[in-house]
Amino acid sequence: MSERIQKYLATLGVASRREIERMIDEGRIIVNGKSATPGQQVDARDTVKIDGKPIAMQRKAEPPRVLVYKKRVGEIVTRDDPEGRRTVFRKLPKLASGRWIAVGRLDINTSGLLLFTNHGELARRLTHPSFEIPRTYAARVLGTVDDAVLARWKSGVELDDGVARFERVEQGGESGLAGEELEGANQWYTVTVREGRNRLVRRLIESQKLQVSRLIRVRYGPIDLGRGIKSGSAREATPAELLALFDATGLDSGELETAAGRRKPVRQAADVAGKREVKPTFERSSRRTARPATAKRDERQDDAPRRDKPSAPRNAGPARSAAPSARPSARPAARPAARPSTRAAAPRKPRPKPTRRG
Numbered sequence: 001m002s003e004r005i006q007k008y009l010a011t012l013g014v015a016s017r018r019e020i021e022r023m024i025d026e027g028r029i030i031v032n033g034k035s036a037t038p039g040q041q042v043d044a045r046d047t048v049k050i051d052g053k054p055i056a057m058q059r060k061a062e063p064p065r066v067l068v069y070k071k072r073v074g075e076i077v078t079r080d081d082p083e084g085r086r087t088v089f090r091k092l093p094k095l096a097s098g099r100w101i102a103v104g105r106l107d108i109n110t111s112g113l114l115l116f117t118n119h120g121e122l123a124r125r126l127t128h129p130s131f132e133i134p135r136t137y138a139a140r141v142l143g144t145v146d147d148a149v150l151a152r153w154k155s156g157v158e159l160d161d162g163v164a165r166f167e168r169v170e171q172g173g174e175s176g177l178a179g180e181e182l183e184g185a186n187q188w189y190t191v192t193v194r195e196g197r198n199r200l201v202r203r204l205i206e207s208q209k210l211q212v213s214r215l216i217r218v219r220y221g222p223i224d225l226g227r228g229i230k231s232g233s234a235r236e237a238t239p240a241e242l243l244a245l246f247d248a249t250g251l252d253s254g255e256l257e258t259a260a261g262r263r264k265p266v267r268q269a270a271d272v273a274g275k276r277e278v279k280p281t282f283e284r285s286s287r288r289t290a291r292p293a294t295a296k297r298d299e300r301q302d303d304a305p306r307r308d309k310p311s312a313p314r315n316a317g318p319a320r321s322a323a324p325s326a327r328p329s330a331r332p333a334a335r336p337a338a339r340p341s342t343r344a345a346a347p348r349k350p351r352p353k354p355t356r357r358g
Contacts, residue, residue: 013098
């Protein structure tokens with residue numbers, strides 16, 4: 001089934017639709033030997049090259065994935081830096097197909113939550129202004145913030161690229177920053193914006209003759225940074241967080257269910273038709289379970305025909321036990337003490353007395 005080239009390549013995780021459109025305008029994408037055009041229909045049978053490198057069109061795209069990354073100050077959001085500075089892509093896990101796409105950007109002096117995904121359309125919707133995904137920051141402000149400043153922040157401030165405002169402003173920090181709320185002339189504020197313009201939060205605060213001494217993004221849409229992530233490391237988003245992101249951007253959550261259904265158990269409890277019972281793999285073993293020797297011996301004794309033993313003669317000794325003899329063990333048992341005889345003792349003859357000679 002053919003699709004528009006922007007959507008097809010974004011689904012494969014090559015890049016976001018916006019980046020693919022820019023690549024098309026720059027002539028970097030070639031389809032079947034010709035330069036690609038915006039909205040061109042492609043499918044798995046077409047040959048697509050980006051910067052001269054072929055794209056595997058028939059390879060199945062990986063399931064949608066999202067990484068929750070905690071950026072540290074000094075890292076830059078780019079794949080390659082000519083100055084050799086540390087980038088946020090250096091420790092991300094490798095993908096079988098496609099690539100990781102950064103959802104928005106944070107400047108070198110801003111730390112906190114940064115999302116990565118292999119789903120191009122999800123990245124586009126999370127960053128597009130029309131979806132108005134909220135971003136929440138904890139800002140440490142140097143200077144006096146009075147009611148007039150708060151009112152201007154909420155009503156809107158004219159910046160170089162248009163009017164901008166904070167949707168919510170609260171004094172105090174989030175995500176474990178409450179202990180740093182007051183530090184002399186510095187005060188923590190939690191602010192929320194619904195745009196991703198370059199350095200928007202810093203410019204809004206600095207427009208009121210204030211300084212930002214520290215800026216941390218603590219939330220992006222429904223995803224909270226929380227605790228437990230070390231600076232410069234990431235964690236995989238939970239299924240509930242993935243579903244929340246798809247709902248926030250209006251994407252079909254059925255794609256997540258399809259991806260989850262690809263992981264099937266090795267063997268099920270019964271086949272689809274219900275004709276025969278199949279035991280789970282973990283209940284079967286390559287070795288036969290050893291049976292105790294006592295159980296085998298008991299079965300032999302139960303199956304063997306019983307024979308009536310002849311009665312003992314009258315003048316015989318004490319009758320022996322009728323219980324079957326047990327198998328001799330490796331260590332000989334102690335001999336039982338002798339029992340007193342039941343026969344009548346014969347009378348003893350008196351010894352003759354010795355006679356003296358002489």
